[in-house]
Amino acid sequence: MSATGMSNGQTNNSSLDILIVGAGFGGIYTLYHLRKLGYSVKIFEAASDLGGVWRNNCYPGARVDSEIPVYELSLKELWRDWTWTEKFPGYEELRRYFDYIDEKLDIRKDVSFNKRVVAAQFEDVPGRWRVSTENGTVVHARFLVLCLGFAAKAYVPDLKGMESFQGISLHTANWPEKGLNLKGKRVGVVGTGASAVQRTPNYAIPMHQTRLNKSKQEKMKALYPAIFKHCRETFFGHRCGPFPKNFFDATPSERLLHFEEQWALGGFHYLIHNYADIGMNQAANDEVYEFWKTKVRERLHDSDMQEKLAPSIPPHPFGAKRPSLEQNYYEIYNRTNVELIDLGQCPLAEVTSKGILTVDGIEHKFDVLIFATGFDSVTGGITQIDIRGLEGRSIKDKWNEGVATNLGMTTAGFPNMFFTYGPQAPTAFSNGPTCVEIQGNWVVNCIEHMMANELTFINAREEAEQEWRRQVLLLGSMSLANKTKTSWYLGSNIPGKVVEPYMFMGGLQNYDKRIVEVANQGYVGFDLLADTR
Template identity: 35%
Template sequence: MSESTKVSSAWTDVLVIGAGVTGIYQLYLAREAGFSARLIEAGTGVGGTWYWNRYPEARFDSESYTYGYLFSKELWEEWEWSEKFAGQPEIERYFNHVVDRFDLRRDIRLGVKVTEAVYDEPSGTWTVRGSDGTEFRARYVVAATGNLSVPFIPAIPGREDFRGEQHHTSRWPKTPVDFSGKRVAQIGTGSSGVQIVPAIADDVARLTVYQKQADWLTPLNNGPITPQEQAELKANYESIRDTLNTSPSGFLHQITMRSGLDDTPEQRQEFYETRWNGPGFTKLSEHYWDMLTNETVNTEWCAFMADKIRGIVKDPETAEKLIPKGHGYGGRRPPFGTGYYEAYNKPNVSLVDINETPITRITEDGIETTEGVEEFDIIIWATGYDFGTGALNRLGVRGRQGLPLKEYWAEGPRTYLGIAAAGFPNFFFPGGPHGATGNNPRYAGDQVELVTDALVHARDHGHDVVEAAAGAEEEWTEQMNSSTQSSFLESSYFYGANIPGKPVKQLLNPTGRWALLETVAAVRQNEYATFTFSKAMEKDDA
């Protein structure tokens, strides 16, 4: 074995996997609680999703100031977001600022992809191995690997034969892709795809967009944060923090506390116009309280949006393809964009419905459909992710008696509070499956705080092994899978339906953030009785 490939072994109390918004917060809290802690990350920079997704016009669709950290007033006051919905370069700068501002970088090791994480029962510790030969031993492992970290590319024949460039949105190169004068194909029209189309439409010679499923896209309505708004944000830190820490959606938005049917048809049309012109997720979170459940209101709102699409897109045939069929608003994750529909009015942009005109194969020079071959220089794969369990199932996690997590979850995830699984002591995964629904950093932050508090509780009571009780896991998982509160269809990626062969199971927490917070409060009040605490059989000699 050469000097460069020798295994180096390191001990830490808490080993965090993943340097995204959740992992960075976990590293910070673990250190603040007095644990030795390290973080390892597969990428060569911090930011998680916002490190990997650097495609043109990648940006938040949650308001910037609601996505960032709330644990430090000084951080809140010194960092100024330039836009209501910041773009990827600014987001990446933010996470680097946080890491340096709180001296976290010294405990972060980049470029380490985890290949195996194995639990040792006698010592109650984990051994985690990386692709570079690195080996860590840790009392606790927190896999903050995120829901949107494993790209999915459909198995279309011939993809490896294509001689041009190919890029998935979540593995975009750091060197800018030159689109000028190129013939470009984009496969997929989800949240990433709708951002790219208008960003490159003016540069390419030709852009052909292959759509499998139209979604109810509404305007992001982005804009700069004015000096007056900056001052108001700084002055209201405490109230904003308190609202975001308790809001069911994790936003500053206020739901409209009346039924749509309380208004006249004319009043509803005025209300829909206000929602259409509002920022981001307010189309959901400030709508009529019964918009998702009242078929009359949902159908009318969808008809309003369909008319908007027909009014923007000049070609009637293209407009009809862009109008979703078979699901109302909230049935799938709604995307938000700027100039997406308008892009189809450009003579060099066209739309192909692959349900009507299926792709048969990728050729050396382009894409073949049932109507023939079109030649391309670049293919963009905007085809989404293996959501929820994808990253966790690829870590090589083995718990008690060598049980693989992937095998344990073969029929879908089994979790307690979306942070732990029975049979996998001292292993936690905040921000993974069964967390909540809404602004991800807010509910993932709730989970990080619970994990940290549980570890402190164990230390204070002389324990070093923490595990979700089997009964608590069974009850929570059943609650997730049986809840009828979710508006999302089982055909959405929130159930894993986009991945061939993946069990169609609930990957979110349909009961919502308030229910999660209520349960977490009860867990703390009851001294973590839904977890088991014990002492390792063998004294650790690390």
């Protein structure tokens, strides 16, 4: 029997057992499992359809950087009859996959689209979350589950003169659904990361995209249960993990052959199946960079461009920023109609009516400005909602001096609220679907435990979250990822944001073991209370 007396799966628009925010992988997976238990559960989704990040991003070339079959849900009723066409699917195919999920699981019936959540207040009496949307909808839910992902809040820098530009200006996350005709246009791209690749030189590694054969996929499906299980047992949630040997324990010839093998495999192999200590040993990391630099420079014709794109001195340790996957990216810079402006050497001064003015006094004229400037990642999606817990304290104020969570899914003072694929969890240090399934299972099991034992409140203890924060910061301090100056891993891409490790860097498999252990010990580190009123 559910908390609202509904055991038949029907929902009430104003009163629910569970409200989920976000209809991407995490929200859909969590809804599917909670709904099977008979609870009244609904998703509020800001976009007009399923897909999460793949509904919001449709710029040219947008595709996933985790290969198939790792990047899909592990539910047999989904993978049994689904066939992919590419090793790294683009956003169009991923949208078709979400349509297929709905066809199989009937997800849309429990999703309210175009419902952007703007506020959530925990009301001690009657012990429910009062959640409000931008268009005025209000719902009361016993449990609130935020499945927003780590890139729910786009970031555009506050540049002087932005309003004066007379051409087309947009962030990649706001790319028009019908596309943008850029033929014959002068286009300026500002940004770093996957949607732009370059500003402070990020490292791109070969994707080696391939078309997939249906018959081979069908034969491989016999291994899918083992593949999905194995992913949960690896450091990054992929089919492979760090190579079980330290860099300097291998001979020079052995290292060279290993580098070449991982490079040829493409995808993240060169990053995640490299020697075990490259993320902590600077000397080993430098050798990884040198190999990468040589490979990249071979593809560039101009020596100045070689130095800009693959500098002699690495701007940050290899892997300290998430590398982008590419297919012919570097060859683009051999073209005469492409210019690279190094903002590290010549910063942007302001936006003008005709383009961008750099500090050297040169005005670069454009018809279109594309801001591929990323996101207020990991925490931004949560803190942009006015979430208030006990005594009316906002989560934004609580995290203003640094993030504190228990297990990367809860935070003290905000009872009956969970979040997945967010702060102080493996998140971007792991494969997305694998991580959200691990966390989704924990949240579902926790709610089921509370319902079965007639428990009304669960609230993280402050001492438990301080210990979790200590572990997250300690692991982050041991990683070379802590050495880069501008990284969304550390929040340093957003002016005024606390700079610290925002994710658990101790390995997905270790995270999984720890959260299961907490549950098996009766949710140690949490206060679980029954309603005695």
